Amino acid sequence: MVMDNSFEPCDFVLFGALGDLSRRKLLPSLYQLEKAELIHPDTKIIGVARQEMSVEAFVEEAKVNIKKFSSESLCEETWARMQARLDYACVDMKEMDSYKSLEEHVDAERTMVCYLATPPAIYGDICRGLHSCNIIDSSVRLVLEKPIGHDLESSMVINDQVAEFFKESQIYRIDHYLGKETVLNLIALRFANSIFTTNWDHNCIDHVQISVAESVGIEGRWGYFDDAGQMRDMVQNHLLQILSLVAMEPPATLEASNIRNEKLKVLKALRPINSTNVNESTVRGQYTAGFVKGEEVPGYLEEDGANTQSQTETFVAIKAEIDNWRWAGVPFYLRTGKRMPTKVSEVVIYFKRQPHNLFGESFKNLPPNKLVIRLQPDEGVEITVMNKVPGLTSSGSMDLQKSKLNLSFSEAFSDERIPDAYEKLLLEVMLGNQALFVRRDEIEQAWTWVDSILEAWKNTNEPPEPYQAGTWGPVESIGLLARENRSWYESKLTKSGKK
Numbered sequence: 001m002v003m004d005n006s007f008e009p010c011d012f013v014l015f016g017a018l019g020d021l022s023r024r025k026l027l028p029s030l031y032q033l034e035k036a037e038l039i040h041p042d043t044k045i046i047g048v049a050r051q052e053m054s055v056e057a058f059v060e061e062a063k064v065n066i067k068k069f070s071s072e073s074l075c076e077e078t079w080a081r082m083q084a085r086l087d088y089a090c091v092d093m094k095e096m097d098s099y100k101s102l103e104e105h106v107d108a109e110r111t112m113v114c115y116l117a118t119p120p121a122i123y124g125d126i127c128r129g130l131h132s133c134n135i136i137d138s139s140v141r142l143v144l145e146k147p148i149g150h151d152l153e154s155s156m157v158i159n160d161q162v163a164e165f166f167k168e169s170q171i172y173r174i175d176h177y178l179g180k181e182t183v184l185n186l187i188a189l190r191f192a193n194s195i196f197t198t199n200w201d202h203n204c205i206d207h208v209q210i211s212v213a214e215s216v217g218i219e220g221r222w223g224y225f226d227d228a229g230q231m232r233d234m235v236q237n238h239l240l241q242i243l244s245l246v247a248m249e250p251p252a253t254l255e256a257s258n259i260r261n262e263k264l265k266v267l268k269a270l271r272p273i274n275s276t277n278v279n280e281s282t283v284r285g286q287y288t289a290g291f292v293k294g295e296e297v298p299g300y301l302e303e304d305g306a307n308t309q310s311q312t313e314t315f316v317a318i319k320a321e322i323d324n325w326r327w328a329g330v331p332f333y334l335r336t337g338k339r340m341p342t343k344v345s346e347v348v349i350y351f352k353r354q355p356h357n358l359f360g361e362s363f364k365n366l367p368p369n370k371l372v373i374r375l376q377p378d379e380g381v382e383i384t385v386m387n388k389v390p391g392l393t394s395s396g397s398m399d400l401q402k403s404k405l406n407l408s409f410s411e412a413f414s415d416e417r418i419p420d421a422y423e424k425l426l427l428e429v430m431l432g433n434q435a436l437f438v439r440r441d442e443i444e445q446a447w448t449w450v451d452s453i454l455e456a457w458k459n460t461n462e463p464p465e466p467y468q469a470g471t472w473g474p475v476e477s478i479g480l481l482a483r484e485n486r487s488w489y490e491s492k493l494t495k496s497g498k499k
């Protein structure tokens, strides 16, 4: 047993237990935690959905999905333990009377975790329903899935509805990127290594690139995606969270409030992008038909259910600037899109060039050092450095060559399995640690910045730039950096043709 004293048993109530997220991610992640013996033996997992179903049928459904969505065969011993803690309650989450049936499944004396894997539109109903049957007390933790709103205003409405019944210290807002090992490693890399701690500012860094490329399209989610677009789907949450971790000041401790305070300061320091600077600071694109990994794929406007007039963006590139002491004059270029050549997320830190050249004409333009943090896949960290090519020359001059110091997680930690982000987040909720969850003020600050860009795009009334599926986005995205004599980092994964 690998448990410590902070582990307490709880009733883990999964609202929307028959939905896509639960089937694909949450139940398989709970299974992995079970396997690692990280769930308290007395913890119960109660699936809640509106379908009438026996506990046996729910257990069978869970088993089928865990088998289907886990990358390994089912361990019978683990499953026997997990099965024993599963329960099911049928609740129509919009009907207040319906919540009574929940009472007999939970123990008011224990910590209760309510995970809302449901449409955000019914978060308010669920809170009222829980309140109506007197289930809420200070020990209840509420987990909210994204998206929290469509803009600042709607996000405040949801947050207000929830705040009627829960204190902020009880609310766990999910951004699954915060559960990714490599995103967490940003904290370790920055604050456990003095070479980075002391070189992490405008004195040493020229610019930063954050790219989150996806090879998938919208995966049959037209209804949701067309309303959201890549800005709301990826930038408002995941990219801004990564940016905050890269740019934040050292927190006093790793305690939740300290980390969240520092992230919030970064979001507050983001220079607003509005009608006056939107054209020079952003690019938005929409994919047309093309080939991804050799397979022909339709354009966005030809996807199932598509509205052919849609101007929703499937690609965004932004030059973001952080107006504070540390980052003055250091652009953060963000880029994310669907149907790009490969799935790859990377943070690349470009250090400044040497102030003076000692190595003669042929090395006049010594390339800057780069720190490449590969978030996914092929997780790792790489630094490019200049080295002397070994050997003797008659002129006595020095020949230089660019080389890489490469730490690949799969090689360095070959005995360790990299857990899915949801495993980490589910574990942290059960431990009652909010550090990897997004606080209300962070979400609202992120919406404020994003809303201003969306509003400016709306005002320009220009369609998104087309880009062929299987490319790195519209040419204008190259221009965003080229006009400042910079270029996007070409991922090693693309160069090697790795899929």
Ligand SMILES: NC(=O)C1=CN([C@@H]2O[C@H](COP(=O)(O)OP(=O)(O)OC[C@H]3O[C@@H](n4cnc5c(N)ncnc54)[C@H](OP(=O)(O)O)[C@@H]3O)[C@@H](O)[C@H]2O)C=CC1
Pocket (backbone or CB within 6 Å): 015, 016, 017, 018, 019, 020, 021, 022, 048, 049, 050, 051, 091, 092, 093, 094, 116, 117, 118, 119, 120, 122, 145, 146, 147
């Ligand atoms: N799927 C994913 O990969 C991701 C999902 N999310 C978020 O997770 C949440 C859930 O998404 P997803 O699983 O895809 O959605 P689904 O629609 O697949 O599942 C939602 C679940 O909620 C249930 N539900 C909806 N309304 C009611 C109601 N009135 N009473 C009882 N049950 C109800 C549904 O039941 P029924 O089947 O009967 O309709 C279903 O079990 C959303 O907030 C989404 O944005 C976030 C990131 C990724």
Ligand SMILES: O=C1O[C@H](COP(=O)(O)O)[C@@H](O)[C@H](O)[C@H]1O
Pocket (backbone or CB within 6 Å): 214, 233, 234
């Ligand atoms: O939240 C979302 O994230 C996924 C990408 O997540 P990843 O872990 O596979 O990188 C994205 O495809 C989806 O559209 C979005 O809603």
